Amino acid sequence: MSNIQSVLHETRVFNPTDDFVKQANVSGMASYRAMCDAAAKDYAGFWANLARETILWHKPFTRTLDESKAPFYKWFEDGELNVSYNCLDRHLATQPEKNAIIFEADDGKVTKVSYRELHGRVCQFANGLKSRGIKKGDRVIVYMPMSVEAVVAMQACARIGAIHSVVFGGFSSKSLHERITDAQAVAVITADGQFRGGKAMALKPAVDEALSLGGCKAVHTVIVYRRTGGEVQWDDNTNVWWHDLFNSQPSACEPEWVGAEHPLFILYTSGSTGKPKGVQHSTAGYLLGTMVSLQWVFDYKPSDIFWCTADVGWITGHSYVAYGPLAMGATQVIFEGVPTYPDAGRFWKMIQDHKVTTFYTAPTAIRSLIKLGGDLPKQYDLSSLRLLGTVGEPINPEAWMWYYTVVGQSRCPIVDTWWQTETGCHMIAPLPGAMPIKPGTCTLPLPGIMATIVNEAGDEVHDQHGGFLVIKKPFPSQIRTIWGDPERYKKGYFPEEMHGAYLAGDSAHRDEDGYFWIMGRIDDVLNVSGHRLGTMEIESALVSNPLVAEAAVVGKPHEIKGEAVVAFVVLKGSRPADAAAAKKLAEELRNWVGKEIGPIAKPDEIRFGENLPKTRSGKIMRRLLRAVAKGEEITQDVSTLENPAILEQLKEVIK
Numbered sequence: 001m002s003n004i005q006s007v008l009h010e011t012r013v014f015n016p017t018d019d020f021v022k023q024a025n026v027s028g029m030a031s032y033r034a035m036c037d038a039a040a041k042d043y044a045g046f047w048a049n050l051a052r053e054t055i056l057w058h059k060p061f062t063r064t065l066d067e068s069k070a071p072f073y074k075w076f077e078d079g080e081l082n083v084s085y086n087c088l089d090r091h092l093a094t095q096p097e098k099n100a101i102i103f104e105a106d107d108g109k110v111t112k113v114s115y116r117e118l119h120g121r122v123c124q125f126a127n128g129l130k131s132r133g134i135k136k137g138d139r140v141i142v143y144m145p146m147s148v149e150a151v152v153a154m155q156a157c158a159r160i161g162a163i164h165s166v167v168f169g170g171f172s173s174k175s176l177h178e179r180i181t182d183a184q185a186v187a188v189i190t191a192d193g194q195f196r197g198g199k200a201m202a203l204k205p206a207v208d209e210a211l212s213l214g215g216c217k218a219v220h221t222v223i224v225y226r227r228t229g230g231e232v233q234w235d236d237n238t239n240v241w242w243h244d245l246f247n248s249q250p251s252a253c254e255p256e257w258v259g260a261e262h263p264l265f266i267l268y269t270s271g272s273t274g275k276p277k278g279v280q281h282s283t284a285g286y287l288l289g290t291m292v293s294l295q296w297v298f299d300y301k302p303s304d305i306f307w308c309t310a311d312v313g314w315i316t317g318h319s320y321v322a323y324g325p326l327a328m329g330a331t332q333v334i335f336e337g338v339p340t341y342p343d344a345g346r347f348w349k350m351i352q353d354h355k356v357t358t359f360y361t362a363p364t365a366i367r368s369l370i371k372l373g374g375d376l377p378k379q380y381d382l383s384s385l386r387l388l389g390t391v392g393e394p395i396n397p398e399a400w401m402w403y404y405t406v407v408g409q410s411r412c413p414i415v416d417t418w419w420q421t422e423t424g425c426h427m428i429a430p431l432p433g434a435m436p437i438k439p440g441t442c443t444l445p446l447p448g449i450m451a452t453i454v455n456e457a458g459d460e461v462h463d464q465h466g467g468f469l470v471i472k473k474p475f476p477s478q479i480r481t482i483w484g485d486p487e488r489y490k491k492g493y494f495p496e497e498m499h500g501a502y503l504a505g506d507s508a509h510r511d512e513d514g515y516f517w518i519m520g521r522i523d524d525v526l527n528v529s530g531h532r533l534g535t536m537e538i539e540s541a542l543v544s545n546p547l548v549a550e551a552a553v554v555g556k557p558h559e560i561k562g563e564a565v566v567a568f569v570v571l572k573g574s575r576p577a578d579a580a581a582a583k584k585l586a587e588e589l590r591n592w593v594g595k596e597i598g599p600i601a602k603p604d605e606i607r608f609g610e611n612l613p614k615t616r617s618g619k620i621m622r623r624l625l626r627a628v629a630k631g632e633e634i635t636q637d638v639s640t641l642e643n644p645a646i647l648e649q650l651k652e653v654i655k
């Protein structure tokens, strides 16, 4: 609650400057309100007009929104298009030599790729995929480092109508295996390894291991991009080098025209069960969302140099690296490395070198860069910047103010963008030439996005106490289903109490200006460094260790990461005898989770108890565990616990 109070008292307001308003795509609140009114008056017509103006259709649509099988909505269903055509071919006539991608490698080497070149490469690789028998509707896993090739792989899948599922390179072989089998993928596109922070790290072994775990019989092809030149194991039956496949192919490839609702991709994300869910996105509605949000929220101009720092393994890297900027014909920066190598000035140097105008990153990166060198931005010329953005988690007002004054030199509006893997594009975010901004709030919904806050009964609440964030009407870029599990989709996002609204899974409240303040998740999902982690996933990883009998995982506030993972573990044998033994075992379990899920899921802290605090009916009292993790005094009555004494044990922090 103290958090809510503190943000409610935020009084700093920053109006867009006259210069910004003058040149903005949407200028002034009146224009924003007019767009919202247009959407309210004729909802389908509003989106239909945008879809006609924005997308190049191979066959125009005649039906806008089909709600007959709600919540399985269909948008623009009888239209046909191709996303790769919209991202590449459309620019060939007007700006073939414009840089599509400025790629900066970990070691600083810069490669520029024009729209003409990128088009050629995507066609060549698409032909390569076809030569391996990969066709429309097949699922293809992309497990690659940040590279031009990762974007080429995604675009090539889109070109032939194959459905990609990108798996973040930091996920373990187990996580990769889970995704390969769930999607029943026929191919994996990977690299021998990746460079990060001056070090070469292998990637291919994780693919080999994942495929050896069984259930992957459908995988007939593994395409390997040579990046580090490291040793790789090779299976002649299935493995093929990227360059061998690529070089022999012609650089023209007719796009596969697909229906508007054809799945463009599946992206796995954490939910409140142990099993990640495959969020399935559409072709047209998704593309439209990425394009309109670039125009509205990023105020996109053809002269911009756009840089979104997200990895293509996350939704942000899909919408604002692989698709949106290309569809808009933008020049964008793609970075292979890490913000702290060779030093914590890397981002600022890159903004200076590439004259970046629009910079989009996560609060966790901002917080860690403040800590590592709050004055460093001053050593660089950041005058090219005109707009800053954040995504992934609430930004604390102090970090916001630093971003605004030090990086943006009090000149650049900040767009704090609230959205999710499931929503495909921004939902609540400032239109920077219209809204006054305040530190810590994502402000107001985009035109045509009917976001509001409701109570447990699904009724709208208008006071400042907050409740559940929902979106009342279907919107084009939203999730279509969970791959292979439509029931989970329906139950999870459209529970009966919400009367047909989309339940986002976040709690939020509104201030007196109607601005939204996101308070956090309402389910058992943590947000660690802007990444979603299911507590149940980490718990199941822990209990799969032969030494562990039971585990409960909670989050606690963390200065840099936003949230840290704290695990309470009951061993099958007795508790570790002393601090040294506990420390050793905790490290072993942390590494175990790293191997089971990926290093991002490693608990920050592990505490051992003989039991966990439970009610008499055996339910783990997570609320109590959260308080224990935070070091808060327990004020609530614990007499109903089966084992109140256990709390003392669990308070012991392993140092």
Ligand code: PRX
Binding pocket: 269, 315, 316, 390, 391, 392, 393, 394, 395, 416, 417, 418, 419, 420, 421, 422, 442, 504, 505, 506, 518, 520, 521, 527, 530, 531, 532
């Ligand atoms: O809790 C919200 C938080 O991140 C969740 C979505 O995570 P994911 O699907 O991984 O997508 C992250 C990138 C879009 C949301 O449910 N979140 C995202 N953006 C914000 C945020 N919380 C507060 N403010 C934001 N701007």
